[in-house]
Amino acid sequence: MALTTHAAEPVGGTGGLPAGSAAQRTRRRRLGLPPMTAKLATGLIISGAILLFGLLGPFVVQDPTRVDDIGLTGPSSAHLMGTTQTGQDVLAQLAYATRGSLTIGAIVGVLTLLLSGFFGVVGAYAGGWVDEVFSLFTNIMLVIPGLPLVIVISSYVPDKSLWLVALVLSLTGWAGSARVLRGYTLSLRNRDYVLASRVAGEKRWRILTVEILPNLIPLLASQMVFAVIFAILGEAGLSYLGLGASGSISWGTMLYYAQNGLALRLGAWWWFVPPGLLLALFGAALSLINFSIDEIINPKLRNQTRAARRSWLMSRKQLETAKEATL
Amino acid sequence: MTTLTAEHLVKNYHLRRGLRGGTLRAVDDVSFTLEPGRTVALVGQSGSGKSTIAKLLLQLERPTAGRILIDGEPVQRRGGGLSRYRRTVQMVFQDPFASLNPYHTVEHHLERPIRLHQPKLSRDEVHRRVLHLLERVRLTPTENVAARRPHQLSGGQRQRVAIARALAPGPGVLIADEPVSMLDVSIRLGVLNLLATLQREEDLGVLYITHDLATARHFADEILVMYRGRIVERGDADEVILRPRHEYTKTLAAAAPNPERRLSELRGG
Numbered sequence: 001m002a003l004t005t006h007a008a009e010p011v012g013g014t015g016g017l018p019a020g021s022a023a024q025r026t027r028r029r030r031l032g033l034p035p036m037t038a039k040l041a042t043g044l045i046i047s048g049a050i051l052l053f054g055l056l057g058p059f060v061v062q063d064p065t066r067v068d069d070i071g072l073t074g075p076s077s078a079h080l081m082g083t084t085q086t087g088q089d090v091l092a093q094l095a096y097a098t099r100g101s102l103t104i105g106a107i108v109g110v111l112t113l114l115l116s117g118f119f120g121v122v123g124a125y126a127g128g129w130v131d132e133v134f135s136l137f138t139n140i141m142l143v144i145p146g147l148p149l150v151i152v153i154s155s156y157v158p159d160k161s162l163w164l165v166a167l168v169l170s171l172t173g174w175a176g177s178a179r180v181l182r183g184y185t186l187s188l189r190n191r192d193y194v195l196a197s198r199v200a201g202e203k204r205w206r207i208l209t210v211e212i213l214p215n216l217i218p219l220l221a222s223q224m225v226f227a228v229i230f231a232i233l234g235e236a237g238l239s240y241l242g243l244g245a246s247g248s249i250s251w252g253t254m255l256y257y258a259q260n261g262l263a264l265r266l267g268a269w270w271w272f273v274p275p276g277l278l279l280a281l282f283g284a285a286l287s288l289i290n291f292s293i294d295e296i297i298n299p300k301l302r303n304q305t306r307a308a309r310r311s312w313l314m315s316r317k318q319l320e321t322a323k324e325a326t327l
Numbered sequence: 328m329t330t331l332t333a334e335h336l337v338k339n340y341h342l343r344r345g346l347r348g349g350t351l352r353a354v355d356d357v358s359f360t361l362e363p364g365r366t367v368a369l370v371g372q373s374g375s376g377k378s379t380i381a382k383l384l385l386q387l388e389r390p391t392a393g394r395i396l397i398d399g400e401p402v403q404r405r406g407g408g409l410s411r412y413r414r415t416v417q418m419v420f421q422d423p424f425a426s427l428n429p430y431h432t433v434e435h436h437l438e439r440p441i442r443l444h445q446p447k448l449s450r451d452e453v454h455r456r457v458l459h460l461l462e463r464v465r466l467t468p469t470e471n472v473a474a475r476r477p478h479q480l481s482g483g484q485r486q487r488v489a490i491a492r493a494l495a496p497g498p499g500v501l502i503a504d505e506p507v508s509m510l511d512v513s514i515r516l517g518v519l520n521l522l523a524t525l526q527r528e529e530d531l532g533v534l535y536i537t538h539d540l541a542t543a544r545h546f547a548d549e550i551l552v553m554y555r556g557r558i559v560e561r562g563d564a565d566e567v568i569l570r571p572r573h574e575y576t577k578t579l580a581a582a583a584p585n586p587e588r589r590l591s592e593l594r595g596g
């Protein structure tokens with residue numbers, strides 16, 4: 001009787017693939033990692049490169065605020081990416097701006113994770129009036145419009161630090177995530193395996209942290225990636241409007257100064273293209289990563305990908321007919 | 328040696344229908360006793376309240392009225408009393424695909440109840456017990472199975488893991504809520520026979536919830552027929568199947584005209 005069905009197990013069809021890659025795939029799945037697809041690899045490489053540039057760049061470039069008397073010159077050997085209107089080195093500015101934008105993204109990502117995790121997951125798990133109060137609060141925060149709030153705050157606080165901007169962005173951005181997490185937690189807390197651990201006699205906090213949270217990791221990761229995109233774009237928007245943190249450099253402030261310095265009209269593309277491009281690339285790379293995480297959360301999506309179909313050696317059409325046949 | 332008694336259990340669910348609230352009586356005045364070594368089958372159509380009874384007995388829900396007694400004492404709902412109760416009354420869920428956590432290994436599922444109820448055991452001792460449990464539910468090679476995750480097992484194997492988990496604390500009463508309804512017909516009898524063997528070995532009191540009159544008659548000593556939250560017929564297994572008195576039982580029996588043939592079908596498959 002024992003394990004006789006082993007050979008016929010539906011382990012996700014590894015047919016047609018070399019054994020090494022199948023084993024590797026199982027290991028990745030065991031660790032809860034998404035399968036390494038072209039999409040994910042592209043996203044990881046681009047965002048990794050930008051991350052490295054933001055981390056290490058500032059150590060090798062010159063002082064980004066140093067003013068020179070060769071304003072608005074194109075790329076040259078002295079200034080690889082040209083200079084701004086006041087003769088500042090664009091490459092140096094870009095390195096510091098990358099660091100600034102990524103810092104905002106990281107702070108907001110972590111704060112959003114904490115806030116949405118607390119109000120979404122803990123509320124939904126606790127249930128009863130705690131859930132009622134938490135979700136009422138979440139809904140109120142959801143409808144508070146972020147931009148006007150920031151404008152109001154910036155008119156009261158003349159000297160905004162990076163942290164304040166990050167705080168405001170997190171406060172206006174966490175509620176959406178919290179709602180998504182709440183919905184998923186509500187469905188998890190009534191799964192049979194949660195009931196089974198109650199029957200086994202597990203404590204409530206242990207059920208939450210050991211049985212439920214691990215199954216939330218993909219969703220938490222994708223919400224956090226989303227929050228980082230939102231924060232970097234949001235900060236860029238605020239800075240572009242001149243409402244950003246004072247005294248900091250980010251992709252948004254670079255664009256703001258380029259706009260003020262009439263870079264577009266003067267044709268100084270080396271001034272506004274690099275920050276704009278990095279902004280777009282980083283957003284795109286994170287979205288690619290997010291798509292890959294989504295495929296773990298939603299197996300339906302996973303079966304739609306070409307990689308999955310190829311591993312079954314089936315065309316989309318064959319798959320459809322097979323599905324009809326089994327239903 | 329545990330006797331579990333349900334006395335006049337009632338469970339109401341409050342439904343929200345628009346602005347008006349309604350009450351649904353899922354379980355209505357149900358009493359029965361589970362004794363060591365005996366199997367009681369609870370049969371009834373979908374929605375008749377069978378799983379609700381299981382949830383009440385496992386203290387996953389509170390009864391609206393009525394009492395649950397264990398060895399004659401009312402059950403305790405918190406603290407050490409609840410912990411002792413959890414050790415004695417265990418459950419096998421219907422869907423083995425949902426009742427095992429996809430994130431954890433088989434070993435985790437079996438190790439937790441052992442650790443919870445015998446916190447003093449050493450790590451090695453716990454591991455040995457896990458392997459022993461797997462052996463008892465005929466999942467070998469045990470080391471190999473212990474390291475697997477649920478998605479690497481078939482439905483029948485998962486249900487065996489679920490049974491092993493229920494046995495881990497050394498319970499006296501086992502509640503099996505449609506333990507084979509999600510499994511392929513060809514392996515149902517194997518799982519049921521395993522349950523019966525374990526019951527004999529441990530002298531368990533079993534509540535076997537099912538739709539299937541044939542297996543109920545074969546495995547149970549007593550059958551309770553449930554209809555819309557009430558027990559409409561009860562008695563010795565053969566008696567209930569062969570001479571049904573209540574209308575509903577008659578229709579049920581008619582729907583499965585020949586239990587003998589059905590059982591041999593199951594064996595043959």
Ligand SMILES: Nc1ncnc2c1ncn2[C@@H]1O[C@H](COP(=O)(O)OP(=O)(O)OP(=O)(O)O)[C@@H](O)[C@H]1O
Pocket residue numbers: 340341351353371372373374375376377378379380
């Ligand atoms: N949490 C709940 N809230 C409201 N109604 C519920 C709840 N749980 C169960 N019910 C209702 O109680 C009734 C009995 O449900 P129960 O799950 O006990 O049926 P069952 O006999 O186990 O059916 P099945 O054979 O399909 O498993 C059903 O009408 C169901 O809709």
Ligand SMILES: [Mg+2]
Pocket residue numbers: 377378379504
């Ligand atoms: Mg049920």
